Amino acid sequence: MPRTPEKAGYSPKRKPPPSAAEETGPGSPGCSLPQVEEALRLLEGRWKLVILFHLLHTPVLRFSELERGIPGVSQKMLIQQLRELERDGLVVRTVHPQVPPKVEYSLTGFGQALLPTLRALRDWAALRKAPALAERG
Amino acid sequence: MPRTPEKAGYSPKRKPPPSAAEETGPGSPGCSLPQVEEALRLLEGRWKLVILFHLLHTPVLRFSELERGIPGVSQKMLIQQLRELERDGLVVRTVHPQVPPKVEYSLTGFGQALLPTLRALRDWAALRKAPALAERG
DNA sequence: CAGCATCCTACGGGATACTG
DNA sequence: CAGTATCCCGTAGGATGCTG
Numbered sequence: 001m002p003r004t005p006e007k008a009g010y011s012p013k014r015k016p017p018p019s020a021a022e023e024t025g026p027g028s029p030g031c032s033l034p035q036v037e038e039a040l041r042l043l044e045g046r047w048k049l050v051i052l053f054h055l056l057h058t059p060v061l062r063f064s065e066l067e068r069g070i071p072g073v074s075q076k077m078l079i080q081q082l083r084e085l086e087r088d089g090l091v092v093r094t095v096h097p098q099v100p101p102k103v104e105y106s107l108t109g110f111g112q113a114l115l116p117t118l119r120a121l122r123d124w125a126a127l128r129k130a131p132a133l134a135e136r137g
Numbered sequence: 138m139p140r141t142p143e144k145a146g147y148s149p150k151r152k153p154p155p156s157a158a159e160e161t162g163p164g165s166p167g168c169s170l171p172q173v174e175e176a177l178r179l180l181e182g183r184w185k186l187v188i189l190f191h192l193l194h195t196p197v198l199r200f201s202e203l204e205r206g207i208p209g210v211s212q213k214m215l216i217q218q219l220r221e222l223e224r225d226g227l228v229v230r231t232v233h234p235q236v237p238p239k240v241e242y243s244l245t246g247f248g249q250a251l252l253p254t255l256r257a258l259r260d261w262a263a264l265r266k267a268p269a270l271a272e273r274g
Numbered sequence: 275c276a277g278c279a280t281c282c283t284a285c286g287g288g289a290t291a292c293t294g
Numbered sequence: 295c296a297g298t299a300t301c302c303c304g305t306a307g308g309a310t311g312c313t314g
Contacts, residue, residue: 033187033190033191035262035263035265036186036187036190036258036259036262037187038262038265039258039261039262039265040186040187040258040262044183045286046181046286046287049173049177050170050173050174050177053170053173054170062295062296063295063296063297064295064296067296074287074288074289075296075297075298076287076288076289076297076298076299077286077287077288079296079297079298080286080287095296098295099295100295100296101294101295101296101297102295102296103295103296103297110264110265113261113264114261116257116260116261117254117257117258117261119257120253120254120256120257121173121176121177121254122173123253124176124250124251124253124254125172125173125175125176125177126172127247127250128172128175128176128247182306183306183307199275199276200275200276200277201275201276204276211307211308211309212276212277212278213277213278213279213307213308213309214306214307214308216276216277216278217306217307232276235275236275237275237276238275238276238277238314239275239276240275240276240277
């Protein structure tokens, strides 16, 4: 993102609404919708879930392994998404100071906590082939 | 998307890889990664999960209700995401032929099947405040 | 009320080339 | 090997205005 010289935090017209803590009332779905929305942002990005799926299956993976494991991704995207996941506390990046560089990625506790979600997601994905699914609920 | 007069299906350089059913082997994470990836696409979009959360909480909602329930969204986006969800078989759109138009949205069986996933996601989101979460997994 | 149409910008994300 | 830098396109998505 060299287009903005700074950190490019981005905060324009997007969330101009009132103060905050407003939908957090008792009438909101589940528990606190905005809190969920916030967490959802951490997972946005075409490759994040895929990366997490891989790291959940293989606890430690180096960059090249991830790259090979996710055929459609470019290094730029892989790096970018990994950095965001790291910044958001989902993934740990470990650099081994060697001559041929070696960097390994693994999940934090927070990242591992996604296990139930990803498992449910996988099961849901499997439903797409199930014929017993009535189209009209 | 009036820029492309047609349906603008979009299919450029995105998925040029081999045939398919290749990672579906026994060595892949969980079950079949590409299948999960495919299902993941149905949920992409800034507002889709939020919409689904709302519809899971309130089974039937009209357009204006959703609009009010999701403060940050624009009508354009709301419509667009709803249409995609409808097209992908997650949501049903029911038009009531009245003078002041009335359109209601609800989940299909497939959409309702996301309940466990969304629940897990909500629980995970709640973890962000939990102090007992070691940053290094 | 529910939606379509249009314009416009920022971001997502791919391709390629270069570096420690 | 594991990135960084740059160029570039297409899409996401906001703002506004109009319609049945």
